[in-house]
Amino acid sequence: xxxxRVNGVLNRxxxxxxxxxxxxxxxxxxxxxxxxxxxxxxxxxxxxxxxAGEYALIQMVDKVGSGILGAGRLVVNQxxxxxxxxxxxxxxxxxxxxxxxxxxxxxxxxxxxxxxxxSAMLFGLGLAPTRxxxxxxxDRSVSTAYANSVANAEAGLARRAAIRDVFTDANGKLLSSVxxxxxxxxxxxxxxxxxxxGGAVKYRGNQGVDLWFTGSGNNVGRYALAEAKAxxxxxxxxxxxxxxxQGSFEFFNTRLQRGGRxxxxxxxxxxxxxxxxxxxxxxxxxxxxQGRLFQFDPLIYYTDVNFRLTPGAxxxxx
Numbered sequence: 312x313x314x315x316r317v318n319g320v321l322n323r324x325x326x327x328x329x330x331x332x333x334x335x336x337x338x339x340x341x342x343x344x345x346x347x348x349x350x351x352x353x354x355x356x357x358x359x360x361x362x363a364g365e366y367a368l369i370q371m372v373d374k375v376g377s378g379i380l381g382a383g384r385l386v387v388n389q390x391x392x393x394x395x396x397x398x399x400x401x402x403x404x405x406x407x408x409x410x411x412x413x414x415x416x417x418x419x420x421x422x423x424x425x426x427x428x429x430s431a432m433l434f435g436l437g438l439a440p441t442r443x444x445x446x447x448x449x450d451r452s453v454s455t456a457y458a459n460s461v462a463n464a465e466a467g468l469a470r471r472a473a474i475r476d477v478f479t480d481a482n483g484k485l486l487s488s489v490x491x492x493x494x495x496x497x498x499x500x501x502x503x504x505x506x507x508x509g510g511a512v513k514y515r516g517n518q519g520v521d522l523w524f525t526g527s528g529n530n531v532g533r534y535a536l537a538e539a540k541a542x543x544x545x546x547x548x549x550x551x552x553x554x555x556x557q558g559s560f561e562f563f564n565t566r567l568q569r570g571g572r573x574x575x576x577x578x579x580x581x582x583x584x585x586x587x588x589x590x591x592x593x594x595x596x597x598x599x600x601q602g603r604l605f606q607f608d609p610l611i612y613y614t615d616v617n618f619r620l621t622p623g624a625x626x627x628x629x
Contacts, residue, residue, distance in 0.1 A: 476510040480517040489541045490517070497522060497539035497589025500604035500629050504585075505530040512570035519570045520563060530585075534578050536563045537587040543601050544590065545618045545625060556616070558588045560609035579609075586612075588625065604629035 506524035526533035567576040592601030612624040
């Protein structure tokens with residue numbers, strides 16, 4: 312009984328410490344979003360220059376700080392610590408294979424992610440705790456833990472590839488801060504509806520589909536497409552020369568075909584795709600107080616529609 316009480320006290324203490332460290336990581340991330348918002352909403356060249364400098368500095372602080380805080384979580388977070396211990400065990404048993412896989416993962420990271428992992432290595436026992444993943448109880452076999460850690464690593468690489476895809480155009484050029492703001496909000500909004508980001512469909516610069524998603528949870532097997540805007544109004548959805556408005560069924564249908572994503576087009580035509588429009592508005596301290604997410608009805612919003620006269624065409628969901 313005494314041991315149980317001691318364990319309970321220790322678990323609560325460690326849990327509280329882990330919560331503080333995790334909150335610290337989130338706070339650092341919010342600083343980056345806040346400065347990015349200042350630079351994207353001001354029209355002053357001087358303020359834009361200052362914001363750009365602050366953004367670069369805070370990005371570095373964010374990545375180094377996240378690595379240090381993540382390393383601290385190895386000590387207080389049981390699941391992360393377990394994953395790290397099992398990772399060390401596997402490295403001892405399979406040194407060549409582990410080194411090869413580590414190099415492959417490191418090569419796939421961009422400079423900012425390498426900075427975060429390097430700071431974790433410096434302050435955290437040579438491990439990358441932010442990507443340790445969850446493997447469950449310590450009594451699981453090393454092979455099971457290893458398989459889970461590999462799956463988590465692959466999922467992380469796929470996520471980073473999707474992020475790079477949506478924030479760049481067809482030529483690999485970074486989108487403007489205003490465009491990125493709308494995309495960031497829309498990703499958060501659609502993922503809150505039970506989907507996971509898959510990427511973008513781009514051709515000829517930034518033409519195409521801003522975002523596509525795969526279903527998760529109750530939406531497994533379904534897909535979602537989204538148009539992202541930095542404004543707050545449905546009126547910002549433009550109409551092309553053929554009379555097709557952004558966000559409509561026919562808009563997504565034609566863009567998927569032009570972008571060569573016939574698989575997603577087939578899902579759309581079969582009714583297995585949800586359509587969304589995200590409108591971020593300005594970013595304030597890392598959040599979007601005026602942001603709105605609409606779900607479009609493909610049967611009503613087929614090519615173009617007057618949203619004021621046809622409220623069923625777009626339903627506010629967030």
